[in-house]
Amino acid sequence: MEIQIAVAKINKYAVSESGDTLEVVERPNGGLSVVLADGQSSGRGAKAVSMMVVRKVIGLLAEGVRDGAAARAASDALYTEKGGKVSSTLNIASLDLHTKSIVLTRNNPAPVFIAHDGEVKSLEGDSKPIGTQRTIRPLIDEMPITAGLTIVFFTDGLVYAGDRRGKPMDAHSLMLELLKDKTISAQSIADSLLAKAIEHDEGRPGDDCSVVVVKVVPLVGDSVRRMNVRLPINLG
């Protein structure tokens, strides 16, 4: 099989630094983890928070700590550092080649979509951001790595896209529409969702927005592992 991971990310309009941080790291026992955090508010302060959270999580995952424990530790660390006054959302998606499963760990009220066979369901349960209480725990879902599976999660820039203009976005319907094309790539799904969010915000994103898509497909082609990053920069 082949795993595709795609990310599309844009900053809040006229803000040079995104408050979202995302890293993809190798797991010590095989596989990968994608870690996404969105620090409270936007700009530099939010970036420092989300970087701290992601660093904490990937440091622990590298030591072999389980995802749920890493999320709790990040919550406690943020609580301690900021006196419970600053929150951050956190999503971890791990491909565990040992257990042959995908583990989704979330402290984020935004939905996580799981699509298979043309159906799109949203993961159940009320999930709270980390950092504001000592009792915060993540919601964890685990599923076998199966060809045809598509997982999508995002920060709240996508959830609230268009809200201020009274044109809220319906990500669930868009997903259903996109998945009619069974060969659509993870990158096309991520790009389409983000493009729709920007459109609902009339070209001026109201918040930082990151979309992550994980897709499992039958292996076609070579056994080369690839990574590709595109980073638009403005050196002023």
Added chain:
Amino acid sequence: MEIQIAVAKINKYAVSESGDTLEVVERPNGGLSVVLADGQSSGRGAKAVSMMVVRKVIGLLAEGVRDGAAARAASDALYTEKGGKVSSTLNIASLDLHTKSIVLTRNNPAPVFIAHDGEVKSLEGDSKPIGTQRTIRPLIDEMPITAGLTIVFFTDGLVYAGDRRGKPMDAHSLMLELLKDKTISAQSIADSLLAKAIEHDEGRPGDDCSVVVVKVVPLVGDSVRRMNVRLPINLG
């Protein structure tokens, strides 16, 4: 401008775990760092070494430590951990948006190619792997971020491709050939170099091989940041 980072990576033939580790991480003051290590020998032991080295480096970079100091620290940590008996190569390529420069830090005898205006030069100097002495220091080159710049580095799987079969590969000539197409993407360069190495090894890579390409191009298109990962897996 737009920065493209592309990676193509394959394991040694019939070995399930690569001894190479590569991570792309955000820098705390803006920009990205690509960190690549190749642990001595192959398989599980080499993987543990290269993961340890990369973890050490990205942990320090995240704290704002300069690349050269992070490389020295990784060397000393590996020396201490393994009593000087195990070496690892290390390459760090950092896009520092603060200084508007690319910093290349290397402890790797394999060449680093810098291409601009159709010319390809190899960075000078004798560079030693880390971990075997307490006096090891990296070679560091810094250059401004300029449209048209292409940087290529790799692990020794590419250097020795075809050697055992008496058909050594000429990566420099292939680079010159590829860069005749001025619009070639970073991914196409990485894929072509790796494909040629595999061809010289007659389809059975004699070692783990990772190729990293960083390309600076004028900005065309939107300001969306993208990342795409393709991971072929065999769940057995």
